Amino acid sequence: MKRVLKRLLSMIPVLLGVMLLIFIMLRIIPGDPVSILLGEHYSQDTIDRLTKAMNLDKPLMQQFFSYVLGVLHGDLGVSYIMKRPVTDIILQAFPHTVKLAVMAALFAWVIGLLTGIVAAVTQNRPPDRIFMTLSLAGVSVPIFMVALALQYFLAFKVKLFPLTSDGSLKSMILPAIALGWNSAGSIARMTRSSLIEVMQSDYIDTARAKGLRRGAVIFGHALKNAMLPVITMMALQLSSMMSGAVITESVFSIPGIGRLATDAVQNRDMPLLQGTILFTTVIVILGNLLADFLYAVLDPRIRREA
Template identity: 60%
Template sequence: MVKNLGKRLLQTVVVLFCVSLLIFILLRIIPGDAVTTMMGEHADAATIERLTKEMQLDQPVYVQFITYLKNICIGDFGTSYTLNKPVKDLLAAAFPNTVKLALMAAVIAWIIGIVCGIIAAVKKNGILDRIFMGFSLFGVSVPVFMVAMVLQYVVAYRLHWVAISGVEKWTGYILPAIALGWNSAGSIARLTRSTLVEVLQEDYMDTAKAKGLGRSAVIVLHGLRNAMLPVITMMALQISSLLSGAVISETIFSINGIGRLAVDAISKRDIPLLQGTVLFTTVIVIVGNLIADCLYAVLDPRIRKGA
């Protein structure tokens, strides 16, 4: 277990280096100039030249990359070109909003997905099974932006139940959380159903029934306990994906989170801010995957012995 964890940490360092290098190169081969974009097309050449030197953009690319690596190793992601604030401060201010949105979306997805999956498995090939699996397929297929805009129009604009955008109140997270968790709920429902249906056909389930346990007790105590292992792994992975994939929901509902920071950085060619958001979300995804692997090893002794 410890040896496997050490290997994963080493892989993490390699992945972070590769991501840093890739995003650094891509941002510098894209046509356009960051200083010109920031100052506008009417800025004079002298001002552009002066700012280019101040931002050290006149240095060779390899020198800029080495300097960038040295800075991120000490937690310095640079200063935003457009907001003139340290990137780490902007990330620290935006991250809590993303966490709240992702956690609420995860809870919604888990409750809906697990409940629908269990009912669909128990009522296999019945009307409820077809209804729930149809909705889960709909949830997996429909894009997040479409769900977000429909919810925003119907629930917020037409019914006036919640605010159209912003999170001044906790209710402001409801619609973006539903939109963000919609796809995850469908995936969890389908996985829960398929694994539980497979478990219910095992011989030990018949043995548990023969011992006199009721159907509900057999399903809860024996069926779910074994069927939930892959579901829990998916749930752990979804936390990291929800944290890093809230771009659309945050943009549509005007939530000041990591995703919206990334969109603003792209539109304004704010290189330090975009590098910081990409690297930060990469760390989140890697940590989420690492936690999922460790959790799966804890829950399944066979994986722990194999590690």
């Protein structure tokens, strides 16, 4: 418990640093939110008034601190374009991203682990060769290619699935496959190499010398050890999916966090952009935390204090 608390506390400086970085970067990049908001042909007077109303005339330090103060109260500001609190917008978009991420992760885990295990136990024989060639395609074909191909063949030509997402589970299947594709490939490859390595260990000889069946050796003794590095990767992948899948969400028009971020960049909607980046940072940090704790649960050598 002490370790959890310690890790949570160590998030604070990271978050402050991230906030500062986003804040500075958004002020450096070209494009003035006021003129974007107003368009052309407005008097200097209107521009000044709006600048003042948006608090953009204050010194940078003051702007930053009032922002941090707001964040501490759960207030991420108001979107320039949508004229609504950023917190609300993000919380509204997040469930879509979560649904997509969880489905994609499930797809990646099931496919990745199964093919990885089969490949490892049939090392250098046909099933292994086939799965590893496929997984190479998995890790190397870019997401947008997979997404467009799925959309074209399965939604447009065969009409098995809707073209874009309407929020239903069925409409999420293609996006989930597209997003999980790369992860499935890397999980399969990592599971295979990790399991093959573990099978060379001395304790596998011990297990075999005990008279255990091959299945009991693989599932009872090898797999738990082989999963250690894979679990870490899976948790990190999940957190990166949770923080918004920009490409997948755009291709399938899913109103998730990734879409929010791209829209915010296009519109110079600074509060919204700051909010989404901060939010995804928290998600990624929590994902790392989760990976560490899963690791400790599986590996007694890391579990010092319980």
